[in-house]
Amino acid sequence: MAGHERRPYEAPRTDGIRAKILDSCAVVLDTTSMSTRLQVVIDENEMCEFQAIARAQHITMAEWVRQALRRARREQPVINSEKKIQCVRESAAYNYPTGDIDNMLTDIERGRSGYGDA
Secondary structure, three states: OOOOOOOOOOOOEEOOEEOOEEOOEEOOOOOOOOOOOOOOOOOHHHHHHHHHHHHHOOOOHHHHHHHHHHHHHHHOOOOOHHHHHHHHHHHHOOOOOOOOHHHHHHHHHHHHHOOOOO
């Protein structure tokens, strides 16, 4: 844009809260559309590496970042380990019916083969 002077980074307001810059990462949320914009400030060398990876995969940087974020989300546990331990302890307190493992496996195989004692 001709005559448009670039101003220093100014975090936009989102519901009265300004975006913050933490550890050289600036997060900007744009709530005017259906999608949200994420702006991340990274080292120039890292940017070059990321761009080379995206180019090698024949995708845009934006798509590469989306895929990387989705992959990171999938790798995160759905619930934290404390909650998992609590669930296991609660379930161990119940007296569930069980049987001899050999008998149960025999019953399972009998059911798979279609032969029953009925």
